[in-house]
Structure formats: C-alpha cells, structure tokens
Amino acid sequence: MILLLDCGNTRLKWRLMADGVVVHDGGGALEETVTFAELTPYARKIDRVAVSTVASEQSRLRLDESLATVTAAPVRYHWAEVSRDGLRNSYQDVAKMGADRWHAMVAAWVGARRSFAVVDAGSAVTIDYVDGQGQHLGGYILPGLNMMRRSLKLDAARIGFEYDEQINAAPGQSTGECANHGLAWLTESLVQRLLGDVGRLGLERVVLTGGDAGRFLSLGLKAEHRPGLVLEGLEIVDLQESQG
Numbered sequence: 001m002i003l004l005l006d007c008g009n010t011r012l013k014w015r016l017m018a019d020g021v022v023v024h025d026g027g028g029a030l031e032e033t034v035t036f037a038e039l040t041p042y043a044r045k046i047d048r049v050a051v052s053t054v055a056s057e058q059s060r061l062r063l064d065e066s067l068a069t070v071t072a073a074p075v076r077y078h079w080a081e082v083s084r085d086g087l088r089n090s091y092q093d094v095a096k097m098g099a100d101r102w103h104a105m106v107a108a109w110v111g112a113r114r115s116f117a118v119v120d121a122g123s124a125v126t127i128d129y130v131d132g133q134g135q136h137l138g139g140y141i142l143p144g145l146n147m148m149r150r151s152l153k154l155d156a157a158r159i160g161f162e163y164d165e166q167i168n169a170a171p172g173q174s175t176g177e178c179a180n181h182g183l184a185w186l187t188e189s190l191v192q193r194l195l196g197d198v199g200r201l202g203l204e205r206v207v208l209t210g211g212d213a214g215r216f217l218s219l220g221l222k223a224e225h226r227p228g229l230v231l232e233g234l235e236i237v238d239l240q241e242s243q244g
C-alpha cells in the first residue's frame with residue numbers, strides 16, 4: 001500500500017492506495033498533532049509514503065515524527081518539477097513553486113492532455129493556466145477566505161463581524177453584511193475574470209479543488225470539482241518515480 005499526503009497550510013489530507021484503488025481517505029487540521037490513529041489497522045501494509053507539502057519546515061519535521069509512529073516505510077517528498085509527462089513548468093526556479101500547485105497541474109494534465117485552468121481554493125487561492133501543448137502559461141496566488149476574514153478583523157479597528165457562511169454578494173447594509181458580502185462579491189468577481197481569461201486564452205476546461213471550492217461553485221464557477229486533485233497528481237508522480 002502507498003500512503004499519499006497533501007500537507008497544506010491549513011489542513012493535512014491523506015489517502016491510502018492499494019494497487020491504484022483508494023482504500024482510505026482522511027485528513028485533519030495541520031496544527032493538531034496528527035496521530036494517523038485511523039491508519040493503524042493498515043500500518044503494516046504501508047510500503048512507502050509520498051508527501052506533497054507546502055507547510056513550514058517545522059511542520060514537515062513534525063510530520064516525519066508522526067509518520068514514524070505509524071510506519072517504518074520510507075517517506076519520500078515530491079516537489080515541483082521542471083516537467084512531467086509533457087507538462088512544462090514556466091518557473092525559472094521550480095523549487096520556489098508550491099508542490100501542491102505542481103501536483104494539481106499534473107493531475108489535471110495527465111490522462112487528458114488538454115488545456116485547462118486549475119483553481120485551488122485553500123489557505124491561499126492559486127490559479128494556474130496550462131495550454132494544449134502542456135506549457136504552463138503562469139498563474140496567480142491570492143489570499144484565501146480565512147486569510148481575508150482575519151485581515152479585515154485584525155487590521156481594521158472598527159470592523160468587527162461574525163463570519164457568515166451564507167453566500168450573498170448583494171450590497172451590504174451593516175458592517176457584517178458589508179464584510180461577508182464583500183468577500184462573496186470579490187470571489188464572484190474573481191470567477192468572472194477567470195472565465196474571461198479562460199475564453200481569451202482558449203482554455204478547454206476549468207478544474208477546481210481546495211477546501212473552499214464550494215464557494216467558487218456557488219458564486220458561478222463552472223468547473224470539474226476534484227477534491228483530491230493534489231493527491232491524484234502526487235500519486236502519478238510517485239508511481240512514475242517508483243517505476244524508474
């Protein structure tokens with residue numbers, strides 16, 4: 001069995017695979033000491049662990065320690081690459097690109113080999129464009145929902161409001177409405193610009209992942225919603241690397 005881990009800045013998502021079949025999906029908040037207790041029944045069958053991480057080095061070391069309590073299997077970290085299977089990175093220094101962005105692009109590219117935009121609505125929101133020849137055209141990094149909520153609350157003295165999960169982009173008529181509706185209005189505007197870019201660049205599809213994907217769908221984004229996209233890309237890379 002292979003244990004795949006997608007470690008973001010908010011949540012750790014994991015997936016246990018056996019011969020290409022998903023045996024177990026799990027996850028939890030990054031700051032909790034991840035125990036992987038639910039993996040114990042499978043621990044002895046784990047042959048290797050593959051990790052895609054964008055968290056801090058401290059989190060990475062803590063993850064190594066947690067994993068060592070579950071399995072003695074080798075742990076391999078996979079980072080962003082120059083190219084993979086015809087997909088080509090536009091970064092001059094690929095080591096600087098978040099592994100999650102690269103693995104999301106690998107998953108969207110391999111098996112389809114058609115142009116796309118990929119949106120990962122996580123702690124930060126990332127958007128990447130890839131043309132029909134597999135060339136990464138570039139992308140964007142934006143603050144995620146909770147980042148924006150926190151900065152409004154912490155950086156503006158008179159903006160106190162309760163988060164409202166209800167999505168409404170109509171003009172607000174109170175501080176809470178102006179803040180909550182403002183965040184929805186901003187995402188709705190982002191969706192419109194994204195769809196404009198997709199049309200202008202002639203991209204054939206939009207692939208969406210991340211914990212806040214539902215908000216993008218509610219605010220008008222038409223996309224293939226693939227919650228495990230990063231894990232899917234990590235699995236492709238790990239398999240190709242293990243086959244040498």
Ligand SMILES: Nc1ncnc2c1ncn2[C@@H]1O[C@H](COP(=O)(O)OP(=O)(O)O)[C@@H](O)[C@H]1O
Pocket residue numbers: 007008009010011012029121122123124144145146209210211212
């Ligand atoms: N169970 C959850 N715990 C924390 N955040 C969640 C959860 N489910 C959805 N979210 C939302 O998803 C976002 C984190 O998405 P995720 O893609 O897991 O982030 P990352 O990959 O950056 O760790 C949070 O900002 C939050 O709004």
Ligand SMILES: CC(C)(COP(=O)(O)O)[C@@H](O)C(=O)NCCC(=O)O
Pocket residue numbers: 008009010054096097098099100101122123124125126141144
């Ligand atoms: C932009 C990100 C923080 C998004 O990660 P996440 O929201 O999943 O925690 C991550 O892709 C990252 O750390 N990128 C490094 C900078 C770059 O990609 O250029």
Ligand SMILES: [K+]
Pocket residue numbers: 008100120122123210230
């Ligand atoms: K992510």
